[in-house]
Structure formats: C-alpha cells, structure tokens
Amino acid sequence: xxDVTYTIGELSKTFDITPRSIRFYxxxxxxQPERAGQNRVYKKKDKTRLxxxxxxxxxxxxxxxxxxxxxxxxxxxxxEAQLEAMLLMTEQKRAIxxxxxxDIQMLMNELDEVEARCIDELSELRRG
Numbered sequence: 001x002x003d004v005t006y007t008i009g010e011l012s013k014t015f016d017i018t019p020r021s022i023r024f025y026x027x028x029x030x031x032q033p034e035r036a037g038q039n040r041v042y043k044k045k046d047k048t049r050l051x052x053x054x055x056x057x058x059x060x061x062x063x064x065x066x067x068x069x070x071x072x073x074x075x076x077x078x079x080e081a082q083l084e085a086m087l088l089m090t091e092q093k094r095a096i097x098x099x100x101x102x103d104i105q106m107l108m109n110e111l112d113e114v115e116a117r118c119i120d121e122l123s124e125l126r127r128g
Contacts, residue, residue: 015050025053056069
C-alpha cells in the first residue's frame with residue numbers, strides 16, 4: 001500500500017490556511033516536503049507537523065519554540081526531553097497568560113469606575 005500524500009492545496013483546505021502560510025513554514029524549516037518535479041509532496045508526518053504548528057500558534061508558542069520541540073523529537077529516541085521542554089514551555093505560557101488576565105481584570109475595574117463616575121456626573125447634570 002502506497003503512503004498517503006497530500007498536495008499543498010489539500011493541506012491548505014484541510015487546515016483553512018493559505019498555501020503561502022504552508023510555504024512559509026517550509027522556509028522556516030518546520031516542514032520538509034518531498035518534491036516531484038516542481039510540486040511539493042506532503043506525507044502524513046508533514047500533515048501532523050502542520051497540525052502541531054497551528055496548535056502551537058493557537059496556544060501562543062512562537063515558531064522558534066515549535067521548531068525547538070520538533071528538533072528535540074527528531075534527535076531523540078525517547079520523548080522525555082521533548083516532554084520536559086513542553087512542560088516548561090507550558091508553565092511559562094501559563095504564567096504569561098495569568099499575568100495578562102490580571103492586567104485585563106485591573107483594566108476592567110478601572111473602566112467600571114470611570115463608567116460609574118460618568119453615570120453619576122450625568123445624573124447630577126440632568127437633575128440640575
């Protein structure tokens with residue numbers, strides 16, 4: 001049975017991204033499709049990596065961080081180093097996001113105060 005392959009168009013439709021995005025990930029060394037003449041031929045590994053790249057982006061990981069994880073996976077026969085790196089990166093992202101949540105809550109509180117003062121002042125003005 002032949003390996004399942006994908007074209008750049010098929011992958012772009014599957015993940016709802018542009019072919020240009022896929023070529024960019026290739027330029028960054030995150031994907032290494034085979035070539036058949038001028039055409040790129042993506043295998044199951046490439047599809048899986050693309051899925052992981054997009055998930056990493058959604059979680060706030062940089063492409064450099066994703067590339068580091070791929071390198072750990074590619075260069076290690078066991079996944080312990082990759083899992084440890086992923087745990088560390090996850091902890092760091094969580095800390096950043098918690099700080100952002102705190103910052104947003106502070107801003108929301110300030111907006112609530114400004115809104116309440118505006119409402120009070122408008123009420124006073126309308127009462128004369």
